[in-house]
Amino acid sequence: MSTLSDLGFGPFFEEQRQRWDGENILPARIAAEHRGGYEVWSNTGDGPARLAGRIRHRQGGEGAPAVGDWVGLRHPPGPERTTVIDRLFARQTVFTRGAAGREALAQVVAANVDVVFIVCALDEDFNLHRIERYLARVWASGAAPAVILNKADLCPDVGDRVREVEGLCAGVPVHPTSALCADGLAVVQASINPGMTAAFVGSSGAGKSSLINAIVGEARMATGETRASDGRGCHITTHRQLVLLPAGGLVLDTPGMRELQILDDEGLDRVFDDIAERAVQCHFKDCRHDQEPGCAVKAAINSAQLPPERLEHFQKLEREAQAFERRHDKRLQRQSGRAWGQLHDEAARLRKWKGGE
Ligand code: GDP
Numbered sequence: 534m535s536t537l538s539d540l541g542f543g544p545f546f547e548e549q550r551q552r553w554d555g556e557n558i559l560p561a562r563i564a565a566e567h568r569g570g571y572e573v574w575s576n577t578g579d580g581p582a583r584l585a586g587r588i589r590h591r592q593g594g595e596g597a598p599a600v601g602d603w604v605g606l607r608h609p610p611g612p613e614r615t616t617v618i619d620r621l622f623a624r625q626t627v628f629t630r631g632a633a634g635r636e637a638l639a640q641v642v643a644a645n646v647d648v649v650f651i652v653c654a655l656d657e658d659f660n661l662h663r664i665e666r667y668l669a670r671v672w673a674s675g676a677a678p679a680v681i682l683n684k685a686d687l688c689p690d691v692g693d694r695v696r697e698v699e700g701l702c703a704g705v706p707v708h709p710t711s712a713l714c715a716d717g718l719a720v721v722q723a724s725i726n727p728g729m730t731a732a733f734v735g736s737s738g739a740g741k742s743s744l745i746n747a748i749v750g751e752a753r754m755a756t757g758e759t760r761a762s763d764g765r766g767c768h769i770t771t772h773r774q775l776v777l778l779p780a781g782g783l784v785l786d787t788p789g790m791r792e793l794q795i796l797d798d799e800g801l802d803r804v805f806d807d808i809a810e811r812a813v814q815c816h817f818k819d820c821r822h823d824q825e826p827g828c829a830v831k832a833a834i835n836s837a838q839l840p841p842e843r844l845e846h847f848q849k850l851e852r853e854a855q856a857f858e859r860r861h862d863k864r865l866q867r868q869s870g871r872a873w874g875q876l877h878d879e880a881a882r883l884r885k886w887k888g889g890e
């Protein structure tokens with residue numbers, strides 16, 4: 534039987550539990566989600582679970598629990614009955630998909646992921662700008678990024694590529710691997726400490742499935758398939774979406790996480806809540822923080838409260854986001870004015886999650 538800390542329970546969640554002291558709440562983690570039903574893991578056992586009606590009605594969109602979420606149960610889970618999810622713990626990190634700033638439409642892809650491996654292949658997939666955009670996306674979630682440069686077997690100058698990526702983001706670990714030759718996998722595996730939850734993102738074909746299979750394959754086979762409730766009390770077979778590794782640590786693997794998009798309708802905004810906070814003070818609502826009078830962002834830079842690179846980086850990513858949107862034929866008329874409104878919504882949402890409300 535796993536302890537709660539094996540499953541990723543830490544001080545951030547313990548503090549919340551203590552606020553409910555006396556209510557006899559059992560913490561459990563959502564290991565799989567299937568057609569409105571859940572499978573939960575706890576330190577007393579595993580089993581199917583469903584959301585209490587009162588939570589279902591209160592929580593729209595982003596509030597609904599996702600794989601990786603910590604929830605509170607009144608009764609221990611077990612394979613033979615469906616327990617009721619009575620509480621939701623605030624998230625430490627979150628990945629969402631959907632319309633930014635429109636809470637009801639945003640959908641949580643994964644919760645409480647601690648480390649995200651950005652997988653980039655050392656063939657024509659290799660692209661520093663894409664890695665940078667993924668980094669922004671991961672930072673925005675609250676998780677820590679690491680970069681995997683896969684298909685090292687196809688690349689004659691792996692060391693140069695590693696140094697290029699290291700130059701892009703000091704302090705972010707960069708791991709060259711070959712899933713094909715099983716090279717470098719032990720280092721990746723060893724970087725997922727007990728109690729830590731890891732996920733993999735990157736373009737299609739970069740080698741995420743191969744890497745995940747190599748790392749979790751045995752564990753997944755050992756645990757086999759699991760039963761989950763489909764919400765109507767029926768039990769169906771589903772694949773584990775959260776996998777406990779034999780040496781400790783967890784891998785969260787859902788299609789939504791593997792296919793995480795960069796710079797569609799969300800992402801870079803959250804990284805720049807320091808800019809968003811100031812931008813609301815700018816004299817002009819549509820201030821570009823360029824030459825406009827009364828610009829609070831420029832004022833913060835001039836008084837050394839905000840490093841100038843923050844604004845440069847933001848503007849660069851914003852230009853890329855706009856180029857991305859044009860390529861994807863998003864309606865151009867929505868573009869002006871939207872970025873800032875979105876930024877404020879996202880910043881507010883980020884503070885809400887971070888503050889554990
Ligand atoms: P995903 O779309 O990111 O999940 O990528 P896959 O894991 O499905 O891999 C895409 C293709 O790349 C498959 O044909 C793999 O066999 C191949 N592949 C994965 N890892 C490596 C590697 O390290 N070296 C080489 N040469 N090919 C690899």
Ligand code: ZN
Binds near residue numbers: 815820
């Ligand atoms: Zn301004």
